[in-house]
Amino acid sequence: MTVLDAFVQWLQGTPLSLWINQSTWVWPLCETLHFIGLSLLLGVTGFFDLRLIGFFKRVSVAAAKDLMPLALIGFGINAATGVVFLIGLPGQYVHNRIWWFKVGFILLAGLNALLYEGRWSAKALALTPGADTPGSLKLIGVVSLASWLAVLYCGRMLPFLGDAF
Amino acid sequence: MTDLLASIEGSALAAWTRESPSIWAYSTILTLHTFGLAIVAGANAVIDFRLLGVAPRIPVAALPPLFPIMWWAFALNFITGILLFMADATARAGQLVFYVKLAMIALALLVTIAVAKSLRREAGAIDATIPSHLRMLAMLSLVLWTAAIVAGRLLAYQ
Numbered sequence: 001m002t003v004l005d006a007f008v009q010w011l012q013g014t015p016l017s018l019w020i021n022q023s024t025w026v027w028p029l030c031e032t033l034h035f036i037g038l039s040l041l042l043g044v045t046g047f048f049d050l051r052l053i054g055f056f057k058r059v060s061v062a063a064a065k066d067l068m069p070l071a072l073i074g075f076g077i078n079a080a081t082g083v084v085f086l087i088g089l090p091g092q093y094v095h096n097r098i099w100w101f102k103v104g105f106i107l108l109a110g111l112n113a114l115l116y117e118g119r120w121s122a123k124a125l126a127l128t129p130g131a132d133t134p135g136s137l138k139l140i141g142v143v144s145l146a147s148w149l150a151v152l153y154c155g156r157m158l159p160f161l162g163d164a165f
Numbered sequence: 166m167t168d169l170l171a172s173i174e175g176s177a178l179a180a181w182t183r184e185s186p187s188i189w190a191y192s193t194i195l196t197l198h199t200f201g202l203a204i205v206a207g208a209n210a211v212i213d214f215r216l217l218g219v220a221p222r223i224p225v226a227a228l229p230p231l232f233p234i235m236w237w238a239f240a241l242n243f244i245t246g247i248l249l250f251m252a253d254a255t256a257r258a259g260q261l262v263f264y265v266k267l268a269m270i271a272l273a274l275l276v277t278i279a280v281a282k283s284l285r286r287e288a289g290a291i292d293a294t295i296p297s298h299l300r301m302l303a304m305l306s307l308v309l310w311t312a313a314i315v316a317g318r319l320l321a322y323q
Contacts, residue, residue: 032318035202036311043207047231056227063222070214129224149200156199160192 008090020088027088030081037081038155040074042148052124052133052141061124061133096162102154109147116140167255174254183252191252198245202317204238206310209277216280216295216303225295226288232281239274262323266316273309276302 011017020026044067050056051064086093093099116124116137124137133141154161173179182190208231215223250257257263280302291299 028319028322031321032315035199035314035318036206039203039206039310039314040210041207042203043210046204046207047211056230058227059223063220063224066220066222067211067214070210070219152199152203153196156196157192160188 004094008094011087011090014087017087017090020084026084030084033077034081034085037074037077038152041071041078042074042152044068044071044074045148046145049141049145052137053145054133054138057130057132060129060131061127061137063129065125093158096158098154098158098162102151102158105147105150105154109144109151112140112143112147116144166258170254170258173251176251178248179251179254182248194245194248198242198249201238201242201245202314205235205242206314208235208238209273209306209310212280212284213303213307216299217307218295218300225284225291229281229284229288232277235277257320260320260323262316262319266313266320269309269313269316273306273313276306276309280306 047056048061048064048068048071051059051061056064120137120140124133127133182194185191212228212231214220215225215228280299283299283302287296295303
């Protein structure tokens with residue numbers, strides 16, 4: 001924990017961290033972008049996950065996947081703005097266990113997506129419109145949807161469930 | 166008007182929302198509002214980007230089941246939004262950006278309803294090329310829902 005504390009102290013003293021905190025507009029701008037990003041990410045991955053689970057069968061998995069670049073843009077916006085928050089007030093996050101849960105759920109969603117890409121993507125993309133998905137793809141869809149909703153929950157509840165605010 | 170706002174803010178429900186230490190009060194109401202926002206704006210984005218030409222392999226006729234999901238999420242945000250307003254009625258009523266937010270939501274709803282009606286009428290026939298009025302509505306929808314998010318977010322800072 002001491003290494004982490006030292007890192008937090010160093011980060012808080014950097015000019016970038018001070019600038020993020022002293023600016024009147026950086027934090028509100030990044031929060032606003034973070035909400036736009038989360039809508040894009042949840043909307044697009046949610047649609048894809050629902051298809052994997054078995055809804056929207058008229059849409060082939062391959063066609064639903066075509067929207068995924070938008071989800072990646074949403075994730076990119078949120079990763080970037082998230083780093084701004086972390087640099088601005090590192091102690092507020094790394095000493096909050098709910099933040100670590102949030103990071104954990106992001107990693108779970110990422111590993112789940114890698115599992116899909118590595119083991120199931122070819123099979124899924126070959127499914128025709130109207131075709132049902134096998135149980136393993138349904139499970140991947142459920143894990144993805146649940147993880148992203150948990151990420152949103154932990155993020156929004158950070159100030160209320162944690163102990164560092 | 167000031168009396169009315171003060172009495173709303175002083176009501177038992179508003180006081181509970183604002184002051185209860187329970188996890189189910191302010192924090193959960195705010196979080197549900199965020200879930201609803203993500204579903205409404207996110208599902209809209211899926212429809213809007215498809216109508217603007219992204220992911221053309223998605224049949225437009227397959228999109229309408231997204232609307233009931235959006236209406237339920239909007240209802241959630243309507244209810245949680247009223248509770249959040251009640252909790253801080255006098256402050257919110259004094260913020261210009263609050264009225265901007267309400268106006269954006271009203272306009273965005275009208276546009277989304279127009280898109281829903283249009284898709285119900287002609288979805289089967291428009292897969293190849295999206296008619297220009299639908300593209301226009303999709304663009305407006307993206308701009309207005311984004312503006313509603315921006316105004317809502319800025320409520321916390323004004």
